[in-house]
Amino acid sequence: MSIWEKSILLILLRRRLEAERTTDWQTLHKRDRGWFLSQGDSNPWAVLRAWLTQWDETHRITATLFVFGLGALALALGFLLVAGLVEFLTFERINLLWFMLIAILLPLCWWLLALFFSSAQVPFPLRALFEHRLPPGTFASSLRPLMKLTVVALGQQLSLLFALGMVLAFLLYLLVTDLAFGWSSTLDISAAVIHQMTTIVSWPWQQLWPAAMPTMELVEQTHYFRAAPVVTEQPELFGQWWRFLLMSLLVYVLFPRLITALFYRYRLEQMQGRVCESDALISGLWQRLSTELIDHEAQPVEQRVRKSDRAITEKLDKSYTQIISWGTWPDEIIGSLRQQLGADLSLIYWRDTDSISAMESTLTELRSLPDEPPLLLCKGWEPPTGELEDYCSELSKMRSHLFLWPVPLKGMSDERRQLLIESWQAFMGQLSDRFHLILNPLSEESRDE
Template structure:
């Protein structure tokens, strides 16, 4: 699977999982785990693509062909630009100044501008070229960074192919034709200025390949004037510029793009892995695909005997100074919870944490706040994850009183809610003593809405 197909796969996965986020976790677990057991030995990305296909959402098979097509177009554009520069020979000479301007300076400036917009905190100029072509929905918001990095990596990939086309065309013309280079200008630039410019450009390879550094004699003898014929006494001098131009294309055109394209692909690959592992919905899918079904499948939750080691859940304090909402929630449930918990009008800080990135930022923000009671909301219908345990460990180091509330699904019976609390006891044993398990009633608007 290509790196571009992985980005498309994550977008389609997020869209599909967004439509299922209100479905009971156990129902999804039985469905997804049963399917995964019939797919042995598949790598993670192939397994996720197979799951998406069996849901009736097939990733676009033409993605690779489309990337290949625009790559060929970029390569041929670079080839055509260089061919035009070398084939257009007024007075039978290729003007060195035009060559440096069009083949080196302008592409190098364009590369620097691309680096600036990639790294600087400014609005991304290519946003309008791709965002309006994507399907609309909230599922794209958590993937905005992935979308930007995908476009950046694709742009660097095409830029590298463009530079490769220019270099291949230069080598072919160098091999198959007799190129004559010289320099001329209406302005009296002078041999010293041209020598200074070329010496500066040739500084990176002056010790590696001294013959590729133009001498003053070469500059003086290849300076031609209007309508002047080629010097017949030393015609070979007009071909000596090829070494300098070849190294200039390698150093200022190809190698920078090779480095940035490799770096952009590496960053995109790392970001794709982070999204696959840390996104709340996609990591939940992976957990359902890989985790074993528990005994609850054969015995209803309401009929299980309560454990003798269960700890009585704590009651809610009068108010919370900080509330953290873990994961991606249904809008109706989350809105009603906010209205219930913030109804007294006190200054309660509400923080949403849906990924490892926002988790680190939230811990850093809480570190500067007073040590006051903190409520951590999590979806009780989903099993606890390692990321949730890490978050609790980090919060326990900052707060002396931390309350964990696994919120039940709307419409869940009182008996099942009690068993839900008991099912979290084993998870609570992994956490510090300052973390207390609590329970509460859902707002009536959610229960009957």
């Protein structure tokens, strides 16, 4: 699977998993674990792609042909650029200044601007073409950085192929034709100025290939005028510029793009790995696929739940001024909770910790707020995780009293709800004594919604 298909796969996975957020975790676990055991491939990317194939999404992930077509186009455009410069002859001589401006200086400036202005690496036509490969509709904001870096890396690869096409065209014309280079300008530019300029340009390879550095004699003998015939004692000097121009194309056009293309490709691979690990929905899918099913009826409840003297609050107080929601929530549930808890008021501090950066920023902000009991909202239809335990540990260092409410899912059976309550009660035994568990159901108003 290509690196571009991996990015599209993650985006499509997120879309599919968004539609299943309100489905009971145990139901999904049984379905996905049973499917995983029937698969023979152990490669994570192949497994995720095969899982998505069940929902008739696989035809959307074939980006190889699309990227190949763009690459072939970029290669051809680079080839045609140099071919046009070489074929556009003036008195059978190629103007050195014109060639360096179009084939070397402009591509170099384009590359530098793309480094300093990241938006220049994500031009609208390229981004629109890439998004056209996806199903209609917007995708999660948490995957926007992945989308941007994917397009940047693709742009760098196309830029590299463009430069490669230029070098290939130059080498081909060098092999099959007798190229004659010279320099001419309407302005009164002396040969010494041209020699100084070419010496500066050729500084990177002066020790590696001294023959590719133009001499003063070469500069003087290849100066020509439109109104005067070429007069030179050594006409073969007109062809000696090829070494200088070839090294200029390699050093200032091809090699910089090769470095940045490899760099952004490496960054994209790293980000794809981080998305698989940090995204709650995608990592949750892999957890369901790779972990064994737990039979809740195999052991009595008394053996699974560790008894604790921890206080349990049955009533939900509406006076919380600091509220934190853990993970990514369905809009209809989080909307009713905000209304029920009065989060629309300006005096209420409410933060959604749906990413690693959001978790870190929330912890930083809480340090500057008064020591008031915060309310931590968790999805009560899912079992608690080790990541939540770590976050609660950080919160307990900043507050003397904290409340944790595993919000139940509307329509959940009493048996399933009781099993989850027991798992949350056992989880509280792993937290600091500063935490208090709330087992209050959703209000009637929220249920009606």
